Amino acid sequence: MSRIEISKVNKYYGEVHVLKDLDLVVEDGDFMTLLGPSGCGKTTTLRVIAGLEAPRSGTLRIGGQLAADGEVSFNLPPAKRGVNLVFQSYALWPHMTVFDNVAFGLQIKKAPKPLIKEKVTGALGRLHIAEFAERYPSELSGGQQQRVAIARSIVSEPRVLLLDEPLSNLDAKLRIEMRSELKRLHQELKTTVVYVTHDQVEALTMSTKIAVFFEGRLVQADTPKGIYGNPVDIRVADFIGNPKINFIGCECSRDGDTMVVDSVLGRMALGNVASRNARFGSIGVEPASCGAASILAVRPEHVHVGREPSPGAVRCRIYSALPAGSETLIQAAVNGDTIMAKVIGQAEFGQDEEAWLSLQQDKLNVYDKASGRIALGALA
Numbered sequence: 084m085s086r087i088e089i090s091k092v093n094k095y096y097g098e099v100h101v102l103k104d105l106d107l108v109v110e111d112g113d114f115m116t117l118l119g120p121s122g123c124g125k126t127t128t129l130r131v132i133a134g135l136e137a138p139r140s141g142t143l144r145i146g147g148q149l150a151a152d153g154e155v156s157f158n159l160p161p162a163k164r165g166v167n168l169v170f171q172s173y174a175l176w177p178h179m180t181v182f183d184n185v186a187f188g189l190q191i192k193k194a195p196k197p198l199i200k201e202k203v204t205g206a207l208g209r210l211h212i213a214e215f216a217e218r219y220p221s222e223l224s225g226g227q228q229q230r231v232a233i234a235r236s237i238v239s240e241p242r243v244l245l246l247d248e249p250l251s252n253l254d255a256k257l258r259i260e261m262r263s264e265l266k267r268l269h270q271e272l273k274t275t276v277v278y279v280t281h282d283q284v285e286a287l288t289m290s291t292k293i294a295v296f297f298e299g300r301l302v303q304a305d306t307p308k309g310i311y312g313n314p315v316d317i318r319v320a321d322f323i324g325n326p327k328i329n330f331i332g333c334e335c336s337r338d339g340d341t342m343v344v345d346s347v348l349g350r351m352a353l354g355n356v357a358s359r360n361a362r363f364g365s366i367g368v369e370p371a372s373c374g375a376a377s378i379l380a381v382r383p384e385h386v387h388v389g390r391e392p393s394p395g396a397v398r399c400r401i402y403s404a405l406p407a408g409s410e411t412l413i414q415a416a417v418n419g420d421t422i423m424a425k426v427i428g429q430a431e432f433g434q435d436e437e438a439w440l441s442l443q444q445d446k447l448n449v450y451d452k453a454s455g456r457i458a459l460g461a462l463a
C-alpha cells in the first residue's frame with residue numbers, strides 16, 4: 084500500500100514559485116520518473132514527498148495516509164513516511180565498510196544482529212556486490228559505490244524508494260548497465276519508485292510512467308509509449324527523442340472526422356480524428372482546435388526517403404546522408420524546409436541527389452502554434 088497522491092501542491096522558495104498546482108498520482112508499484120530540464124522542479128517534488136520540504140498549499144498522501152497539508156502546515160516527519168531517498172552523490176561513510184554502510188540504518192533501529200546480517204547480505208547480493216562487503220568505499224569504483232548506496236536504501240524495505248539522478252555521476256557504459264539493474268530490482272521488489280532524471284532515454288527505458296515537467300508545471304503524466312508517441316505539448320515533443328522530432332509549419336482545417344493539413348509537403352487529409360484523439364481523455368487532456376497557425380510534428384523514423392516517386396511523396400534534395408553503422412540519418416531539403424529522416428541500415432544517397440519524401444501519416448501529431456497544445460494525435 085504505497086500509492087502517492089499529490090493534490091494541488093504549490094511550493095515556494097521565498098518569492099519563487101517552484102511547484103505550480105501540482106496534481107500527480109503514483110500508483111502502488113509504479114516506477115514513476117519525473118523528467119524535465121534542469122530547474123523545472125523535479126528534485127523539489129521528490130523532497131516534498133520525502134518530507135524534507137513543506138508545500139505552501141495542497142496535500143500529499145502516501146498509502147492513503149495524510150503526509151502533508153499546506154493549508155494547516157501539517158507535515159509528517161520524514162522518518163514516519165516509509166520512504167527512502169537516494170541522492171546523486173551517494174554519501175557513503177568513508178570510515179565504514181560496505182557492510183556497515185548498508186547495515187547502519189538497521190543498527191540504529193536496534194534490529195537483532197542475525198536479522199541485520201541476513202538483510203544486508205540479501206541487499207548486497209541483489210546488487211551483485213556481496214564480495215565487497217568488507218571493503219571501504221574508497222576501494223570501490225563509482226559504479227560499485229552507487230550500488231552500495233542503492234543497497235543501503237532498499238535494506239530497510241521502504242514502501243517508496245525515491246531516487247534523485249542516481250546514475251548521473253557514472254560513465255556512459257555503467258549508466259546503461261545500471262538501467263537494467265534498476266529495472267530488474269524494481270520488478271523483483273515491487274516497491275513504488277519515484278525516479279528523477281533529465282535524461283529522456285533513462286526515463287523511456289526504465290519507467291512504467293513518466294511525468295514531464297516544465298517550469299514547475301506538470302505537462303504530461305503518461306506511459307513511456309504515450310510520452311513518445313503522443314506528446315500532448317510541443318515542448319514535450321521537442322524534449323523527447325534523439326534525433327529530434329521534425330516540426331513543420333502548417334495550416335489546418337477540420338472537415339468532419341478529417342483534418343486537412345497544408346504544408347511544404349503539400350496537402351494531407353488525415354482521417355479518423357476522433358479515434359486519433361480518443362486516448363487524450365483518459366490522461367485528462369482536451370485537444371486544442373487548430374487553424375492557420377499550426378505545427379506538424381513527425382519523428383525521423385516516420386519519414387521515408389526513396390529514389391522513386393510514390394503516391395503522396397514529394398520531391399526533395401538530399402542535403403546530407405550520415406551513415407552511423409546500424410542506421411543512416413538523412414537530411415532532406417523540401418521547398419525551403421529541412422527534414423530529418425532516420426533509416427535503419429545503410430542508405431546510399433549522394434549529396435544533392437534528388438529523392439522522394441513521404442511521411443507515415445498515422446504517426447503524425449499536429450499542434451496549435453499559439454498554445455503548443457496537441458490538436459491531432461498519432462495512432463498508437
Ligand SMILES: Nc1ncnc2c1ncn2[C@@H]1O[C@H](COP(=O)(O)OP(=O)(O)O)[C@@H](O)[C@H]1O
Pocket residue numbers: 096097099101119120121122123124125126127128
Ligand atoms: N533551497 C532553494 N532555495 C531557493 N531556490 C531553490 C532551492 N532549491 C531549488 N530552488 C529553485 O527551485 C527551482 C526548482 O529546482 P529543482 O527542484 O532543484 O529543479 P530540478 O531538480 O528539476 O533541476 C529552480 O529554479 C531552483 O533554482
Ligand SMILES: [Mg+2]
Pocket residue numbers: 125126127279
Ligand atoms: Mg534536481
